[in-house]
Amino acid sequence: MVAAADKMHTRLFFERALRGAAPNLPGATCSSGKYPAGTWFPRGTDRPGREFARNLCLGCPVLRECREWATTSCTIPVGIVAGLTARQRRELRDQQRKAVPA
Numbered sequence: 001m002v003a004a005a006d007k008m009h010t011r012l013f014f015e016r017a018l019r020g021a022a023p024n025l026p027g028a029t030c031s032s033g034k035y036p037a038g039t040w041f042p043r044g045t046d047r048p049g050r051e052f053a054r055n056l057c058l059g060c061p062v063l064r065e066c067r068e069w070a071t072t073s074c075t076i077p078v079g080i081v082a083g084l085t086a087r088q089r090r091e092l093r094d095q096q097r098k099a100v101p102a
């Protein structure tokens with residue numbers, strides 16, 4: 001069951017990436033092929049998995065560009081992106097929206 005969920009999340013990420021939802025960031029750790037893409041989609045209860053993915057992101061050479069995207073237009077509803085959980089990404093987007101003067 002876990003493997004099936006991982007596959008689904010991985011497929012979702014790459015489908016969105018292929019459709020242009022994710023930026024093409026040369027040098028990105030998550031697309032290096034060194035780690036299974038499922039690494040960035042740990043289960044909700046998998047705290048060590050989340051920390052592992054987060055640390056990979058924090059060492060990623062394109063973290064800054066990825067974070068800009070993750071906190072503005074990323075629509076991936078699950079997983080770790082730019083070292084952030086989906087909830088953190090949503091909160092940062094909301095904060096930025098509120099900070100923009102009307």
Ligand code: SF4
Nearest residue numbers: 028030057060066082
């Ligand atoms: S910061 Fe993380 S999610 Fe973003 S490109 Fe790098 S490894 Fe991928």
